[in-house]
Amino acid sequence: MALPAVTSKPEDRVAIAHLGQALKTALADEKSPLKSFLNGDPQPRRAIERDLEPTAVDDLLRFGVAEQAGDLLRPRFQAQLIGPHLVFSDLRQSMRVVRKTEERNAYVDPMWEGPTLSNLLVREPAESGLDMGCGCGVIALAMSTYCRRVVALDMNPRALMLARFNMALNGVDNVEVLESDLFSAVQGATFDRIVFNAPVGMELLPRNALESGEQILIRFFSALSKHLKSGGMLHMNVCVKEWSRASFATNLRAWLGENHRDFQSLFIELWRVERGFKFKVRRWLAPFVLPRQYGRLLHIRRGLLIAERNGVARHAETASSYDTWATSLGPRFGASLVKSLLGADPGKAPAGPATAVLNTLDDDHRPLGGSVTTAIFSKLQNVPAAALL
Numbered sequence: 271m272a273l274p275a276v277t278s279k280p281e282d283r284v285a286i287a288h289l290g291q292a293l294k295t296a297l298a299d300e301k302s303p304l305k306s307f308l309n310g311d312p313q314p315r316r317a318i319e320r321d322l323e324p325t326a327v328d329d330l331l332r333f334g335v336a337e338q339a340g341d342l343l344r345p346r347f348q349a350q351l352i353g354p355h356l357v358f359s360d361l362r363q364s365m366r367v368v369r370k371t372e373e374r375n376a377y378v379d380p381m382w383e384g385p386t387l388s389n390l391l392v393r394e395p396a397e398s399g400l401d402m403g404c405g406c407g408v409i410a411l412a413m414s415t416y417c418r419r420v421v422a423l424d425m426n427p428r429a430l431m432l433a434r435f436n437m438a439l440n441g442v443d444n445v446e447v448l449e450s451d452l453f454s455a456v457q458g459a460t461f462d463r464i465v466f467n468a469p470v471g472m473e474l475l476p477r478n479a480l481e482s483g484e485q486i487l488i489r490f491f492s493a494l495s496k497h498l499k500s501g502g503m504l505h506m507n508v509c510v511k512e513w514s515r516a517s518f519a520t521n522l523r524a525w526l527g528e529n530h531r532d533f534q535s536l537f538i539e540l541w542r543v544e545r546g547f548k549f550k551v552r553r554w555l556a557p558f559v560l561p562r563q564y565g566r567l568l569h570i571r572r573g574l575l576i577a578e579r580n581g582v583a584r585h586a587e588t589a590s591s592y593d594t595w596a597t598s599l600g601p602r603f604g605a606s607l608v609k610s611l612l613g614a615d616p617g618k619a620p621a622g623p624a625t626a627v628l629n630t631l632d633d634d635h636r637p638l639g640g641s642v643t644t645a646i647f648s649k650l651q652n653v654p655a656a657a658l659l
Contacts, residue, residue, distance in 0.1 A: 272373070273360065273373050273376055273377060273428060274334060274346040274347065275334060275428070275431065276333055276334050276335065276347075276358075276431055276432065276435045277332070277333055277334035278333045278334075278435060278438070282333070282438070283438045285329060286329075286333065286435065286438040286439050287438060287439065287440070287441040288326075288329075289326055289329045289330070289333070289439065290356055290438075290439035290440055290441065291441075292322055292323065292326040293308070293322070293326070293349070293356055293439075294351070294356055296321040296322055297351060297356075299321065302321050303317040303318060303320075303321070304318060304321050304322070307336075307343065307345055308345065308348060308349040308350065309348060309350070310345055310348045310361050310362060311345070312339075312342045312343060312344045312345070313342065313343055314341050314342060314343070315327065315338065315341055315342065315343050316341070318343055327343070330343070331343075333435075334346060335347055335358065345361065346361070347359060347360060347361060347432075348360070348361050348362060350381065352381070352384070352385050352388065352408055352411070352412075353388070353412065353601070354440075355408075355411040355412075355436070355440045355442075356436075356439055356440060357381060357384075357406055357407065357408055357411065357436050358406065358432060358435060358436055358439070359378050359379070359381055359405070359406040359432060360377055360378045360379070360428075360432075363377065375426065376426060376427070376428045377428075378405055378406050378426065378428055378429050378432055379405065381405075381406065381408055383467055383507050384405065384406075384408030384409055384467065385408060385597055386592065386593050386596045386597060387408075387409060387465070387467055387505065387507055387574070388408055388409055388412040388601065389596040389597055389599070389600060389601045389603075389604045390505065390574060390592065390596055390601075390604040390605075390607075390608060391409075391412060391413070391463075391465065391505055391601065391604070391605060392503055392505075392576075392605045392608055392609055393412070393415070393416045393601060393605050394416060394605075395416055395417075395418075396416060396417045396418070396462035396463050397417070397418050397419070397462050398417060398418065398419055398420070398421075398460070398461045398462050398463070399413040399414075399416075399417030399419070399420040399421070399461060399462065399463040399464070399465070400420070400421050400422075400423070400456065400461040400463070400464045400465070400497070401413055401420060401421070401422040401423065401465050402423055402452065402453075402464060402465065402466035402467075402468075402490075403423070403424055403466055403467050403468065403469070404422035404423060404424045404429065404430075404433050404447065405424065405426075405429050405432075405433070405467065406429060406432040406433055406436055407422060407432065407433035407434075407436040407437060407445070407447070409422075409465045409467060410422035410433060410437070410445050410447075411436065411437070411440060411442060411445075412601075413445075413463065413465065414437075414442045414444050414445050417444075417462070417463060418444065419444050419445075419446070420444060420445040420446070421445075421446050421448060421455075421456060421459070421461075422445055422446070422447045422448070423447075423448055423449075423450035423452075423453075423455060423456070424447075424449065424450070425449065425450065425451055427449065430447055430448075430449055433447045434447045452486075452489055452490055452493065453493050453496075453497055456497065459497065460496075460497055460498070460499045460502075461497060461498060461499060461502060462499050462501070462502045462503075463502060463503055463504075463505075464494070464497065464498055464502065464503075464504045464505075465504075465505045465506070466490065466504070466505075466506045466507070467506075467507045468486060468487065468490070468506055468507055468508050468509070469486060484510065484511065484521075487508065487510070487525060488525050490525075491522070491525035491526050491527075492525060492526075492527060494526065495526065495527070495529040495532070498579050499579070500532075500579055501578075501579060501580060502578075502579050503576065503577070503578045503579070504575070504576065504577040504578075504579075505574065505575075505576055506574070506575040506576075506577070507573075507574060507575075508572070508573065508574075508575050509570065509571070509572040510570070510571055510572075511567060511569075511570050511571075512542075512567075512568045512569050512570070512571055513564040513565045513566065513567060513568060514564075514565035514566040514568055515563060515564055515565030515566075516563070516564040516565065517653070518537065518571065519535075519537075519585045519587075519653040522535060522575075522585065523585075530583070531581075531583040532579050532580075532581055532583075533577045533578065533579055533580075533583070534577065534578045534580055534582040534583070534584050534585075534612065535575060535576065535577040535578075535584075535585045535586075536575070536576045536577075536585075536586050536587070536588075536608075536611055536612055537573055537574070537575050537585070537586075537587045537588075538573050538574045538576075538587075538588055538589065538590055538592060538611075538646070539571050539572070539573040539587065539588070539589040539590075540572050540573040540574070540589075540590070540591065540592060540593060541571075541572055541573075541591075542569045542570065542571045542572070543569060543570045544568065544569035544570075549569075549570070552567065552570075553566070553567045573589075574592065576608055576612065578612060584652060585652070585653045586611070586614075586616055586650055586651065586652050586653065587650075587651060587653060588611065588646050588647070588649040588650040588651070589646075589649050590642065590645065590646045590649075595638060595642050598635070598638070599631065599635055599638065599639055599642070600630075600631075600635075602630040603627065603630045603631055603635075603639055606626060606627045606629075606630050607627050607642075607643065607646070610624070610626060610627050611646070611647070611650060614647065614650060616650045616651045616652050624640075624643050624644070624647065627639065627643050628640060628643065
C-alpha cells in the first residue's frame with residue numbers, strides 16, 4: 271500500500287484556499303457527485319466539472335488530491351466537512367490491512383476521533399492553544415476559531431503534510447504546524463489550552479497491550495506543568511488501565527508529580543474492557559511486565575480527560591457514550607456540558623447547570639440533550655481524596 275502525497279508548495283496557499291472555497295460551495299448541494307468523490311468514490315470528470323470550474327478540477331490534480339484514469343477522476347484522499355472546515359485525510363482502509371504494511375506508522379487515520387473530540391472542547395477565547403498529535407489538523411482547525419494562535423504538533427511527516435494543506439485549504443493562518451516528539455519543539459513555551467488526541471486503539475493487540483499507551487502518558491503528564499498556564503485547560507482522549515491497587519486517579523496524580531494539587535480533573539468513560547480471551551491473556555501477563563505493586567488488572571478504560579489548572583485538587587468521574595451524541599448535539603452543547611460537570615457537586619441534582627446546558631439546544635434536540643445530561647450527571651462521582659495522594 272503506497273500512501274500518496276500532497277504536491278503543493280508554500281506559494282500555493284492562495285490557490286489552495288480558492289480551491290477549498292470552491293469545494294465547500296459545491297458541497298452545499300446535497301446531491302452533488304462531489305460528495306461521493308470526496309468520500310473516496312471515483313467519479314466521471316464531466317460530472318465533477320458540472321459542480322466545479324475546470325481550473326478547480328485541474329487544481330485537484332495539480333495538488334495531488336486526485337488522479338485521472340481515462341474519463342474517471344480517482345480520489346487519492348478523502349475529505350469531509352467538520353463544522354465550517356473541509357478536512358482531507360487518508361482514504362479509509364481496513365486497520366488490519368494498514369497494520370500489516372511498512373507504512374502503517376505513516377497512515378493518517380481518517381478523523382476517527384477528531385470530530386467527536388472537537389465537539390467537546392470548551393471554546394472560550396484564549397491567547398494560545400496547542401494541538402498535540404494533530405494528525406490531519408481537525409482539532410487545530412477548531413482551536414483556530416477561539417485561540418489567537420495555535421501550534422499543531424505531530425511526529426508523522428504525512429500528518430504534518432496534510433495538516434498544513436488543510437490549514438491552507440480553509441484559509442487559516444494562525445496555526446503553526448511543527449514536527450515534534452511530544453513537547454520537544456515547544457520547549458519553554460506555555461499555552462492556555464492543550465488538546466491531546468493520545469494514541470489509542472492498539473491496547474488489545476498482543477504486542478503492546480499491557481502498556482495501553484501509558485508510556486506516552488507518563489512522559490506527557492510529567493511535562494504538562496511546564497507548558498499549561500495557570501487557569502489553563504487540557505482536553506485529552508486517553509486509554510488507561512485500572513488496577514486493584516492503582517486506579518487511574520492514583521496514577522494520574524503520580525504522573526503529574528509535585529504539582530498534582532494544581533489540577534482539577536474529570537474523566538468521562540466511553541467504554542471499558544474487562545472480559546474476553548484477549549483481556550484474560552493480558553491480565554495473566556501483567557505481573558511479568560509491569561510493577562507487581564499495581565495489583566490485579568481489573569479493566570482497560572477509554573474516555574475523555576479534562577483537566578483545569580485552577581488549584582482545586584479534585585478528581586471526578588462519570589460515563590457516557592458520547593461518540594453517539596457529541597456530533598449531533600454540537601460544540602455549544604458539548605462545551606456547556608463539560609463546564610457544568612467541572613463545576614458540579616456530585617450527588618446533588620444539577621438543576622441550574624442542566625438548564626444552562628439545555629439552553630444551548632433547539633427544541634428538536636432538547637429531548638436527546640435532556641436524556642444525555644440526566645444520565646451523565648447521575649453517574650458523576652468524586653474519587654475520594656485519599657486515592658489522589
